[in-house]
Each structure stands twice: as C-alpha cells, then as structure tokens.
Amino acid sequence: MISIINARKQFSKLQVLDDVSIEFQRGECVALIGPNGCGKTTLIKSILGMVIPDSGEIHFQGKAVLNDETYRKQIGYMPQIGRYPQNMTIGQVIEMICDIRKPNQPLDEELLFEFDLRKLYHKKMSTLSGGTTQKVSATLAFLFNPDVLILDEPTAGLDPISAEILKAKIIREKSNGKLIIITSHILSELDDLITALIYMQDGKILFHKTMETIRQESGEQRISKALAQILQKQALR
C-alpha cells in the first residue's frame, strides 16, 4: 500500500534516512522502533509529505506522493507532540479540520466519546495538558476513518486508562483491515498489537521482520526480550 524506495535525507551533516526501502501492506500493524534520532519520525514525516527526501521515491497505492496531496485523505496522523493553534478551542480545531477535509462518510467519533472530549470543547489549546493534547491528536487521527493510521508515540503522556482506550481502538482498527504504523519506546505495550517490526539505526533499517519470524527465531514471546536477543546476535555477527 505504501512503498518507500531508496529514500535518502540529510539534515546538514546528519544522514537521517540512508537508502531506506520499505513496503507496507494493508492489514499490517507495523512497529517502527529504534534509538532516539534514528530517523523514525523523519520516515513518518516523509510518508506524510512533511519532509521531502533528497532522493528516492515514496508511493502510496502505486502513485508518487510528491506534488499530490489527495492521498493524505486516507491517512490519519497522530504526531508525537501535537502542536495546535494556541488560541483555538478543542471544538474549533476539530470543527476546522472537519471543515477542511469535508468527509463524505460518517465520522468515527468513538474516541471523542471514550475520551469524553466534548466536555472540554470550549477549552483553549494553550490551557490543555500534554495528555489532553494527545487525546485530541488521537481523536483527530481516527476521526475520518482513514485506511492508514500513522501514530507517533501514541501513548506517551497518556494516563493508563486512556492508553488502554487507545490501544483497544488500535486493535479494533487493525481488525478492520487497516494499515497501522506505530513508533514507540514502550515495547511492552506493542506486544498484542503488532504484526511486524522494523528496527532502525542511524538512518538505516537494521531489520524488518514479521512477529512470527521474530518469535520463531528468538523463541521469545515478548517483544522486548526477542529484540534484545536479535540485537545481541547481530552484534556478535
């Protein structure tokens, strides 16, 4: 569904994407992990067209994304740190995005209700806590029933209950056959979500394996342990 072909990106001297090629399929739930500054966010942003690779191409359903914005209709994006116009209220932000996207199918307001955001509709974005801002981001990402969900550190800053609500929602959407790309540092919460794992380091993809292979290779059920084993093996090699 999304294919990244030989993407390269350099910020001044730092090579953040170094010849990255990945293929994402419908129905997958892929975790993108790696140390800080390994290029995860840059990769996500290049998929969204917010960062333009120096070379290489990104295709969405076979079409190059450069100079075409319509594909973003099918993507819901939840940023790591959601930044919103400070003097707008939650209600206005949601209303504005609705107004701009002009959805032709009913909105998916599940999260809106589960997070109970309607109560906070009149609150200005500047007064919100980090967690509430994340809830708004999550709600917006799922609101238009997109085929692809890109979630950058979705549970960071969320309280455990909200985090569970979000996880449950992700699982539901996965079962609806959507492509979900998640980056996270908390490996434990990915356990029952993901179908594949991509490990990035220094702008390169160290490995890209399905959970099945990982579990088979490592013999571990938990991602954190499996990952540690794999990394160890690679280091030895």
Place this chain on the structure above:
Amino acid sequence: MTSLNEQTMKQSILFLLIFISILSEGRTIRVGPTHEIKQIKPALSLSSQGDTIIVEAGLYQEGNIVISQSIVFLGEGMPIIDGEKKYEVLSIKANDVVVSGFTIQHSGVATMDDPGGIKVYYSNHVTIIDNYLYDNFFGIYMQCCKNCLIKNNKIVSLGKEEQMIGNGIHCWKSDSMLIIANNISGHRDGIYFEFVTHSVIWRNISTYNIRYGLHFMFSNDDSYFTNLFRGNGAGVAVMFTSRVIMINNTFEENWGDAAYGLLLKEISDSYIYGNHFVKNTSGIYMEGTNRIYISMNVLQSNGWGMKIQASCMDNTITNNNFVSNTFDISTNGSLVLNTFNENYWDKYEGYDLNRDQTGDIPYHPLSLFSVIIEKNPPAMLLYRSSMVMLLDKSEKVLPSLTPDNFIDHKPRMHALPL
C-alpha cells in the same frame, strides 16, 4: 460695466480737454468712411502743430504711419490700424503727442530694426493711453524719451519663442517715464527697461510672457508699486541696477527650471517692501546684491523662499513671513554677510516662555537638505524621505554642516498680518 463707465468718463474728460484746446488753438480733423478724409495719412499731412485728429471706427491699412508733429491723435470706437505683418504700425517722432483709443495690430516682424505697434523716437511728453495692441512684434517701444505716460493699454501678443517676439513695453535710454495700469501678456518681456532712470511702474498686470514679466537692466532710481506678475517664463529680473524701490507687488506662479519670483543680480541699495511671493520655483533669487532691505514681504508656497548666493553682502531681511515653502532659504556658500531678524518662519519649532512674541531660541532657516540640494540637485529624489527629515532634525539640534551664523536670533512666534 464699471470699466466701461470709467472708460467713457475718461474719454469724456479727454474730449473736454480737447474741446478746450480746440477753443484755444488748433483744428479738429475727422477721419472715417463717412468723411471726406477716409484715411489717416492724408489727415496727418493736412494737420499742423496742435491739431486734433479723430479717427472713427474702421480698418486702416496704410503701411507705416508717422506722426511728426505735436498733435492729439484719437480713436473713436477703437478704429483698427493694421500693419499687415509688414510695417511698423505707428511711429511717433514729435514731442507732446497724445495717442488714444486705437486698436493697433499685426506689426511687422524683424529682429534688425525692432518694429513696434507704437514706437516713439527721441520725444518728450508723449502720452499713450487706452489703446489695444494686438499681435505686434514690440508693443510700445520708447527710444530715448523723457516724461512720457503709458497708461491703460492692453498689450497682447501670441509669442511662442523668445527670439520671435519683442517686449510689451520696451523703454531704452529714457527718463522719467510713467507706466501705469497696463495689461501685458504673450510678449518676450512684459515691461523692459534698459538705461531708464527716475521712472515709475504702477498697477500693471504682466502675465504669461515668455521670459520676464518685468526686466530691468542698468536702470537706476526707478520704482515699481502694486504690480502683478504672474506665470511669466522666468518671473521678474532686476539686474545691474542701483536704487530700485519695489513695493506691494505680487509675484506668483512662476514655475520652471530657471524661474524666479524676483531675480536680483548685481543690484544695490534697493528696497523690497510689502510684496507677495507666492508659488514660485524661487521666491527671491539674489546674486551679487548689496545693501538691500527686504521687509514686510510674504514668501509663501515657493520651492525656495530665498536663494541667497554667497556673493551677496550686507542685505537685511527682517519682518517677513516665510510660510509653507519647500525650503525657506538656500545658499551656495558658507560665508554669511547678511542679517536676518524678526521674521516669521512657519517651520520654527521653538518656544516663547517670556511671552514677548519672539522665540527664545534662535532659528536656523537653512536646512541641511537645502545645502545638499544646492551642491547636488539630483538628491532632490530624496525630498521628504524619512532619512532626510531625520538629517534635518538632527542638524537643527546640532548644527554642524550648515553655516552657524545663518541665523535669525529673534524669530517671530506668529505671522505678521500682511
């Protein structure tokens, strides 16, 4: 209507005078289509000293008409004497001649012998009154005359180029002339004086002439009062002259690259009082002038109120109003030998704490920008730009580039009621 009445009244007085003169001596010869004498020249040859010739309305084309005896030459109903663009129309070569009530038109055009509508040669006590001179090379030309009166004439020409047209009233080597209430336009110079002394120019209107409204050269001891000079190519020029008195004249709308309200060049011991200089490129331009007293004048809305070149000395400029000029004063040198005192400057921003109606701090009328422009005219591009205003303001506070003795120590707080 009033002018008509005035005209008829003046004419009747004149006729009365003539009547008296007829009683005393001389005959009256009538010229006109209904009379025995149908042309002017035969009448002139018939006439003798002291006679009166009355010409009735009509068109008279008789080449050059010469009056060589002391006669009274009157037009009735503005008869037209036409020079057919070939001849000098009327030549006067006798003393005590009166010419009145004629339309004199289409004199010849030449630059060698300067033909005029009316030209007076070496004569005294000639009176030229109430005539209309149209499209002549020179209007009225006085050559070596004395004690003549030129009054109430309307002198119009259609000059386009300076070389192709003469002056409206041209006086050369004359003395004691009275030039009163004439209306002149479209000539080279409206009124031109060269070597003319002890004369008075009063209540004339000289407008839209190609060069100067009034032009003085080497003419001492003259005065001009209450004249209007408007829209002339270069304004009014007074040059190489001493002892001229200029009172209550209006100099306005003399626009152009080299246009002045009043151009003073090499003149001395003169008096400029109560004049209005409005909307001229330069109100007064002074070059090589000495000992001139300039007082009670209004200099308003000019590009430069006064341009005083460094060659000017001992002039006094006092009790004048300087209002909304682009530059009040400009000069090309740093030496100042002229006195400014008690003028009103609308650009003055000082205060008057002791309430004596004069500002407590002196005024520097010379702005830095005007000094810059004097040296460097293209900088005019920056006129009214913020940077120039900033420069001027800082120069006002701390004069460093402008001559610091260019100063009015007692600037007025309020304009004089002029």
Place this chain on the structure above:
Amino acid sequence: MNRIIKFILLDIVKNKVVLLYTILLAAFSWSAFGLEDNSTKGVLTLLNIILLTVPLVAILFATIYIYNSAEFIELLLGQPIKRSKIWCALFLSLCFSLLFAFLIGAGIPILIYAPNDVGLMMLILGSFITVIFVSIAFLSAIATRDKAKGIGISMMLWLYFALLFDGLILFLTFQFSEYPIEKMMIGVSMLSPIDMARIMILLKLDVSAMMGYTGAVFKEFFGTVLGTIVSIAILFLWMWIPFFWSLFKFKHKDL
C-alpha cells in the same frame, strides 16, 4: 482554500493587533488633517507617517504572525491540502486584514479631506506598500526557523527600505555629482518601493515644479502614461517576487 482563509482571518481579527493598527492609522490621519490648515499639507504630513508605519507594521505583524502560525501550518500539513494553498491562504488573509485596516484607518480621512487624485494615489500606493511588505515578510520568515532571527531580518529590511536605502542614494548622488545622473536616479528609485511611492505622490502634489531640473526629469518619466504603467508594473513585481520566492522555498521546506 476559502475555508482556510476564513479561519486565518477570524484568528487575525481575534488578535486585536490589526484593530490597534487601524485605530493608530486613523488617529494619525485625522490629526494630520486636523492640525494642518490645508489638505495638501495634511497629505504631506500623512505621507511620511504612511511611508514609515505602513511598511513597519506590515512587515513586523506578518513576520510574527507567520512564526506564530507554525503549529497551524503543521496541523494543516497532515491534512489533504496542497502546501501552496496553505501559504497562499496565509498571504491572502494577512494582506486582506492589513489592507482593510489601512483603508479604514487612513482611507476614510483621506477620502473626506483629500477626495482628489492625490488622495486616491495615496490609497493605491499605500495598499501596494502594504502588500509588498507582507510579501517581503514571507520571504524573511521562510529564510530562517528562528523566530527572533526572522523578526530581526524583517526589522533590518524595513530599516533598509525606510532609511538606509535613501542614505545609499545620497551617497551615490554625491559620488556621481559630476555626471548627469537624473535619469539613472529614476532607475535607482525603483529599487525601493517606498521611494517610488513617495516620488509618485510628490509629483501628483505638483511640488515637482519646485524641484527644478531634477523634478522636471522625474515628471517627464513618472508623469507620462508609459511611466505610470512601468512604475505600476514594478510595484507588482515587488509584490510578487518576494512572495513567489518564499512560496517556492515553502514548497520544499521540511517541517
């Protein structure tokens, strides 16, 4: 795009700076006309105020607003909207609001006190100046990510166009005072929209005749139909070039 413009305009209105600017301009204009005894003097006084404040407010407000809209831009970028649309919408709404403020604040008094071609010229050129400096603001805002640096650049550009450029011209005229540079100066004046606007209005005020030979040369150019067309075209270039440059940079910017 209209929807985005609507949202930005609403936000600008809430901002109150534009309202303050309108009141400021109105206060300047009414007092300029009220204090001077004739409308020509009022126009001249107002001319300087406009040529200083309008560019300053336009460039500063626009720069700051663009930086403050970073979140807004980021939010929209994740949505199916063309980048150029976001940038254009921002440009248009800033121009609209500042033009509106200018036309209300300065336009009403000008039309009341000087309802002639000079007043009209002033309104047209004031509008041009507004848009031109918003356009320049976009360029300086895209030049750097650092807000303080961006505002610094804007201030410098304003200072340059409002004051330093004139200093440069003065220097040039002295350097080349031996040569007939009047015609060249016409070309040089086109390098600063503020100078062009000032000269065009002064020539309309007919103080040109006062300027002697130099004024005559300017009038010969700016006074003709061709000259007017050329100068208007130059002003349009001043409007479009900085903005299009910034648009190009924005399209290729990583956010």
